[in-house]
Amino acid sequence: MKFNPLHIFRLLSKNRQEPFLSFSHILGFNPVNIELYEIAVRHRSVPFKNKNGEAVNNERLEFLGDAVLNSIISDILYHRYGNEQEGFLTNARSNIVKRDSLNKMCHQTGLDKLVVADKQLNLKENANIYGNALEAFIGAIYLDAGYDKCARFVKQRLLISPQTMQILVEDNENFKSELLEWCQQRYLTLDFDLVEETVDSHNRHTFTSQVLINNMPICTGSGANKKESHQRASAQALRMIRNDENFTNTFGLTE
Secondary structure, three states: OOOOHHHHHHHOOOHHHHHHHHHHHHOOOOOOOOOHHHHHHHHOOOOOOOOOOOOEOHHHHHHHHHHHHHHHHHHHHHHHHHOOHHHHHHHHHHHOOOOOOOOOOOHHHHHHHEEEOOOOOOOOOOOHHHHHHHHHHHHHHHHHHHHHHHHHHHHHHHOOHHHHHHHHHOOOOHHHHHHHHHHHHHOOOOEEEEEEEEEOOOOOEEEEEEEEEEEEEEEEEEEHHHHHHHHHHHHHHHHHHHHHOHHHHHHHOOO
16 A cells, blocks of 8 residues: 555644644655654753653754764765865864754744744744754654655755855855964965955845965955955865965975
8 A cells, every 4th residue: 555645644633734734845745753843843941742641852853863964964065075175074064064054044944933942932042942953853854754855855955055055164254264374374475355346136246355375366256245255265265275285385385
């Protein structure tokens, strides 16, 4: 007999059909064990009564989801950035799975609207509730549907596109300071020049900045503001430094 997810939907009580549809919309497929997802969105301040009458919250699922998400992101980065070294991959993964990023992804998917927490909690001060719930949700997907569907959810619903992933990978305020430190250690100057500013039909600005080391143009980077363009350009320069063994020879240095 072929499995039909709609059969589960019909068996659900009316008060559980609505969350089933909400979870299905976010997941992109119909869940089998809806209780896992109901637990995933429950903060410890409002525990969920499971079928055995036990009070449970999303912390155990969060623990599992954290490990699964790290595994999936590691696999994606390993294959996408085939020429990068361990340090870059580790930093990139940290940027993607850091709480600020996960909080934004939770809102991006609409999962934030399903998170249940004590109304007395100040959610602005406890914003990580959303990122934690997303990790728990990933843990629920893993248990309910397996690793492959979990990986598909991360790629299609969280990262969305290679461009989105690139922004997350480079969302690091330390690229510029890291490049500056590299230059200072070698007594080299570091400057940034704005080489282009464009405005599209929606009045969105794009700034392109150029990195100059010892007044020598190295590479460019673009962003929605000057700061972002400096970060992107710095990230590109650091990639060149890491991947080109002869890069320092450009400045008469040997390492």
